[in-house]
Amino acid sequence: MRGSNDGIWDWNVLTGEVYFSDRFKELLGYGPDGFENVYESFESRLHPDDLDQTKAAIEAHLNERVSYDVEYRLCCRNGDYRWFRARGLALWDDDGNATRMSGSISDVTERKRAEEDLLRRTEELERSNKDLEQFAWVASHDLKEPLRAVSNYVQLLERRYRDALDDEGRRFIGFAVDGAKRMRVLINDLLAFSRIGTRGKELAPVDSGKPLATAVKNLALTIRERGAEVEAEPLPRVWGDGIQLTQVFQNLIGNAIKFCERNPRIRVSAAKEGPMWRFSVQDNGIGMDPAHQKKVFEVFQRLHTRQKYEGTGIGLAVVRKIVERHGGRVRVDSSPGEGSTFSFTLRACE
Structure with a gap:
C-alpha cells in the first residue's frame, strides 16, 4: 500500500x-498521531463547498450501492486545502445494511490546478476571440465608410473632369480607385479571417466531395478563362464544417490557378492515415523555394509583388486557421518550377 x-x-x-494509514495523515501534513481515528476527523477537514456533495456520495454508495x-x-495541517480523489467500497450484512467501508485517497492537487489553469486560459481565449471579432467588425465598419466616400468622390472626379485631365492625371485617379478597391478587399478578408473560430458551424459528418464541387463551381469563370483542368478522386466522409471546407478547397485551387503561368492542371486526392484523411491539392504551377514554405501560411505574407500576382496575402492563412479549427494540420511540398502540393488533414468519419 505504501508503494x-x-x-x-x-x-x-x-x-x-x-x-x-500513516500515509493518509502524511498527505495532510500530520504525523502518525496527528488526529483521532474517528469519522469526524475526516468530515471536519472537508472544504465547506465540498461537504454536502461528499456526504451525498457516501450515502448513495452505502444505501444504493452507487x-x-x-x-x-x-x-x-498548515491550513491550506489540497485536492484528493477518493475511491472506496462498502461491505453489507445479510439485511443489506452497510457495516464497513474501505478505500484510498490520492493527491490530485497538481492536476486540478492544471485543469483550473486550462479552464481559465480557455475562458480568457474565448473572451479575447470575442473582443477580436467585435474589434474587427467595428474597425471594418469604421474603415469602410470613409473608404467608400474616397472611392465615390474619386470616381465622381474622374467622370466630371476626365476631359480636363491629362494622361498622367487620369493615371493617378486610376491608382486611387485601384487602391481603394484593394483596401476594401483587404478589410473584407481580414474580417472573414477574424471570424473563422467564432462563426463556424459545429463539426458534423461531411461528404468532402460536396465542398469541393461547390468550390469548383464558384471558380468556374476563372477556370474557364485560364483553361484550367481540375481532376478529383472520390473523396471520403470527414468531420467538418461544409462551408469552411468549401473555402479551403476554393482558396487552394484558386491559388494553384493564379500561380500557374499556362494550362493549369490541378489534382485533388485523399489518402487514409490512421484516424485522419490527408487531402492533397497538386498543381503544375511555378512552385516555391522550400525556405518559404512555412511563411506562406502567415497573414500578409507574399512571395511575389502585387504587380505580378494580385491578392491580399490572407488566403493561405485562412486555410491554415480553418484546418486547425478542424483539428488538422496543413503543409506544402514544393520546388521552384516543379509545382506545389498543398496537403491538409481532417478527422475521418467512419
Missing part, C-alpha cells in the same frame, strides 16, 4: 471509528 503513494482508510460504519469515486478538498 502506491495513496492514503488508506477503513471505516467502521456502525461505530464511527476509522483507521487512517460507485464511490469522488474528488474533494481536505484542510492540511
